[in-house]
Amino acid sequence: MKLGRGVAWGYLVVVLLITIFPFYWILRTALSNNFAMSTDPSSLLPVDFTWGPFKRALGLATPAEAAAEGGSGAKIDLALALWNSIVYAGVLTLFTVVFSALAAYAFARLQWRGRDVVFGVLLTALMVPSVFTLLPNFVLMKDLGLLNTFGGMILPGAFFSAFNIFFLRQFMLGLSNEVEEAAIIDGAGPLRVCFRIVLPMSVAPMATLTLLTFITTWNDYFWPLLVTNDESVRPLTLALAVFKQSSPQASLDWAGLMAATLVAALPMLLLFVVFGRRLVNSIGFTGIK
Amino acid sequence: MVTTVQDSSAQVVRGPATTAPPPARRRRKGPASRRNDTWVAWLLVxxxxxxxxxxxxxxxLRGVYLSFTEFHILTPPVWTGLANxxxxxxxxxxxxxLGVTAYFVVLSVVLGVGVSLITAVVLHRLGVNTTVRGLMILPFLISGVVTALVWTWMLDPQLGIVNQLITWVxxxxxxxFGSGxxxxxxxxxxxxxxxxGYNxxxxxxxxxTISASIYEAGRIDGASEWQMFRSLTLPLLRPILVMVVILNVISATQVFDIVQVSTKGGPADASLVLQMYIYDKAFGQFDFGYAATMSLALFLLLVTVTFTQMRMARAGESDTN
Known part of the structure; x- marks a missing residue:
């Protein structure tokens, strides 16, 4: 029994190390001098400590400074990419959560003809993998002239999310009728009930969905890759990949790239610090449902 | 459902006997608000x-149609029947x-669900707090692009830390990433x-959700940890395991970003997963018709696999019950 617990703890420590180590390694590399790193690649601490990679990643270093620390000529406009990611993920998340909540209310709390049929039809979307709609959606965006615009990136995901509607409806079905009925007797219409009673009571699951949708969209790569090829709207995921692919393989500025990676992952890490506990619980919750 | 209908009819019957105004008011309000509801409901959805x-x-629908056409984006699609x-x-x-994708899916699902299951059980048995579970989901928060970048760096043949260690040993x-x-x-x-971590x-x-008393009973009967895991934990966990497997199969089948950033399908097509090939056909060669055909095939494949898994899972469930 004692031995078993020891083995279990050992296993846990190894798993945690493998999970966390790459994050440390990003930091360690991002604070190293790219030239010096090749002489001491296995050092666990930053090699020849410098803020240079962050300066390069943020475009603050002069070409001479960059060259001195092994920076490549490849450029990445991180500030712009960061802004693009915020707009893309932020607007899409806002729209999809609000619209999903409105629809979920209608499906859960209102009586109307065709309700169950419409709900069933919308749910079919859960079965279809996104691959299948992405190519035709690209053609649609091209036809609409929305390539390389935020509209093209955001529209397809902004109005409808089968999972979000399903999730919120499930929650709203479980709300008690009493407050709502009292309001109806007092003469409140369905819209008033929705905005004054049901939505305020659903703040917690809506926050969960906001978090999950924001993370997924922030990390999305495939769709932005299809509809954008211009720096002006390119989100972080894409900017990072382009930065790596545009650098010559032999003299890749790993320190600069890791610094950029860290800046890109930072908002997610901040979310983690603030909402970590809620996230863990909500993942469990979505699983049980 | 049946009970609620009975409840409301009972209320209607009981209604006039107690106080007159509320039921009358409710009856008036009921159909009226219902007629209103239809408009409002459609507005909301x-x-x-x-x-x-x-x-x-x-x-x-357009994807299905394009699957049977020759389509190069700049000119309108031309119907070619079954040519694609x-x-x-x-x-x-x-x-x-397809073979590469299947290989990838099997490896990552078997390994992934296996390790996740062991980790979850260890976390549960040791009673570790939320913070540790929180650390576990860190990789879930970052994008596939970041994952691919940091691991490409760590696995670099010359300068990567992992290879430093391997070379030392x-x-x-x-x-x-460089060998087939x-x-x-x-x-x-x-x-x-x-x-x-997410899994x-x-x-x-x-x-x-499994009650601790079940394990206590098992311990009293003299079952070992391993026996309890096999005959208590696994069967009771089956529904959630089935869901985790299905979710993982679906996402692994559509793997793209980590491949595109690290190997791009190479070396010599060794890691050319289906999604990568579809992307290459559509955006490398602008053969949209054929790319659509392949995504239709992928879709049908996923549907078949998912339904087979669900059916197998259900068969298993009725077995244990």
């Missing part, structure tokens, strides 16, 4: 229905990429690294 129609149903399907059947590269670095044999297992390992937290939540 309108954005979702619109989004469903324009960005899901229409593209889906014929091309698909004879396309060695397609079958190769065996004297020779491993070309993780290692490429897919390496990508699968990346996928496992990224999704393990473990899901399974952990399932474990929490």
């Amino acid at each position: 309108a954005p979702a229905v619109l989004g469903f129609g324009v960005f899901f149903a229409y593209p889906m 399907v014929q091309q698909l059947v004879n396309d060695g590269r397609f079958w190769h990429s 065996t004297g020779e670095p491993v070309m993780f 044999g290692w490429a897919v297992p390496t990508l699968a390992a990346l996928n496992v690294w990224k999704s393990m 473990a937290v899901l399974i952990f939540a399932g474990l929490q």
